[in-house]
Amino acid sequence: MASAPSKLYADDVSLVVVLLDTNPFFWSSSSLSFSQFLSHVLAFFNAILTLNQLNQVVVIATGYNSCDYIFNSASDLNRSFENGRMPVMSSSLLQKLEEFLIKDEQLSKGEPEGRIKSSLFSGSLSMALCYIQRVFRSGALHPHPRILCLQGSPDGPEQYVAIMNAIFSAQRSEVPIDSCYIGAQNSAFLQQASYITGGVHHKPQNLDGLFQYLMTIFATDLHSRSFIHLPKPVGVDFRASCFCHKNTIDMGYVCSVCLSIFCKHHKKCSTCGSVFGQAQSEAASASDKKRKTPET
């Protein structure tokens, strides 16, 4: 590998970091069973690795309490078939996944009930970006990274800041975040992540054909993407609504410290506690009084 000439890393070599939703609450209520899902996804990984010899797949499990790397094709080099049923690497992925779930379960002991059953998407997204940063720093020659989120659980509003930060850093380092939402409602986080980073967001209608969706939409490398037509979002409305009444507003007051949005003037920011000055409104009224002559 050390003598790898530069030509080996052509523009169509991909590093796909896959964020796999392993939220047990979601999978226990999903119409698609987890084992079906896994067989689609594992086949898809295999396909990516065979598309180009140098392609690399890294899988991060997005659990309910934690997240962890469960597979890296660069270290699992055994591509042989084990007793004819599945490749060795797939079974090693499953092995790691099982261990991960045991750990994840232990962490949830003593967890109060009633939390929104969302996955730790912010954590896995950050891990993916860290891994990609390491790849960037590994030298001038590296595959083109992208992130693929396979998500089914609902969004966790409490992760908003962390997720948005991750999305923006992905945007900055020009890593597209593709997202495939397999849950019941759609995910605003994923839509926004793909929209901002220039990735593809898709919500398959027919989950039995998940493998087909993955292969058609998400398998192509970034270079080839410029030549093919991929599903486009219908357009997302990212207009803001105020924090106080949740009304969609076009014009409002913004806290200069934490960027919270309000539809009317408050004395104190309800989000970060900053005290807003009065000077501005007083000055405005004073100047209004002065205006006796038309300022034309």
Added chain:
Amino acid sequence: MASGHVTKRAKYKTTIKDPGTPGTLRMTLEKILFVPHNPKSAGKLDVEFRYIKGQKHTKEGSNKPPWLNLTNNQNGSFIFEFENYSDLHDCRDFVGKVLAKSGEVSEKPTVAYPDEQLSAAEMELRIKLLQEDSELQKLHKQFVLSGVLTEAEFWATRKKLLDREASKKTKQRLGFKSAMVSDIKPSTDGRTNKVTFNLTPEIILQIFAEKPAVHRAFLTYVPNKISERNFWTKYFRAEYLHSTKNSIAAAAEAAEDEELAVFLKQDDILASEARRKIRRVDPTLDMEADEGDDYTHLPDHGIFRDGNKEMTESQNELYKRTLSQDINRHAAVVLEGRAVDAEFEDTKAVAEALAQSKRESSNKGESDGDTSRERIERLSRMTEIEDLQGSNNLPLAPLCIKDPRDYFDSQQANALRTSGDALGGTEQIKSSLSIPEVYSSLRESISSIKAMGWKEPIVKPEVAYQVFDALTNSISNTKHNIGKNPQESVLDRLPRKTKEELLHSWTSILELLKHFWASYPITTSYLYAKVNRLKDAMSNIYPQLEEIKGSVPSELRHQVSLLVRPMYQALDAAIQHYEASMQKRSTQSGEKPNGYV
């Protein structure tokens, strides 16, 4: 306007190349009349002023003759060459006044406002601004000509534009030429060995700027000790001695003539300045880092003239100057720019102005004690040893966000609402199962796939076909409307005409709204009338917007109505405010008849 006409001698040229027909140019408020001296020649001209759209003229001091170029509304032009610049200026001012006047008349057919006494220059600037910016021109035409806004109101919000334009004129200054002074070539008369140098104040200024010692010598010697002519003769004699590279001869001549020696010696002012500059060089400057940029050792680079051959006896070092010194000094002066920008006829004035500006700049920047302290400070800043420094605790309050969920609700709620999915489904997952149960069911499915292997086949062919079919269908549908690039703006997908109309209605709505909201609170009847005018103009925009919506093909109509909606909202808000305040007025009108809100 003091005089209603101007009469000047001028040449009428049909093109710039045309030598011109000499004659008399007479301008009255209504028309321009040109009568050639020679009654037989063609070129008689009789043009009414209302066909004249603008004027251009050559600048005084440029090497062009005084030309005035009047453009008419058919894009033709009339060029007049005057005998001198003052004639040109008279005519220019007159044309400016007449144009401004006719502009005022045609632009405000309704009422003349008392506060609009504009100078011709101001009017000219406005006309120029309108010509340069077609969008501005459109707005101007739409609102000012139709009487919605007055000329003054329109420009009041663009004061900055006018100011900037005005200041731009004075800011741009001519710098020194990059050609070196030594490039001045003398002219010879060919018969004798005499050479003549042609010195202009500009060249002299440059010589003074580059050679402070010459400047000092000029101030002390001329005209008390020697005449100016003698001074420059000696100067060029010295330059000649330099160019011969004969430092022995130079030393000999310098010994005889005191004044000549001044020119031949190293410039001591420069030398002391150089020493001061060296003291100010950042001590942490890493010259080795720049070494890679040095390409003078490569073949065909560098200066050959300044080779080792010039190393002569050290005793005559005093009278030697190297080319690189010259070049460096010249570059420094050119970069410094010209501090004196007035144009001088007189060399004495040049010398004094330069001396004045030098004193000012040296008063400003220089006190050696300061610089040495600064140097030490910079040194300690650059070579900071972090371990020895105290931690710099900045007085910052940590950001504490009580509930980040608010951000989510504020932003994402809309995203989900429009994508047609049920909102509030975040709690939808029924946690009928306990935590251990869900985990064990997940592990079961993993062990089942481990035992069974991959499903065979992974996807049924019919399902795969369905997926393919649905995907291609939706892609081919959206491709038609949405285009290739996800970052592409909606506007680019619309027909060009619609796009332009939309953008224009946005700018005109913004213009109206800006004036509308700026008029509140209504304190005078003037503002009251203005608001009424604006309100009428705003209500006229509604049918226009409907028209735009109606003109696009049906598949784009949704996109257009999305774009138009915020326009409606902004207009609605303004009109609502208008009506509310009108109601308030009518209820209060008994108490406050003079129109205070």
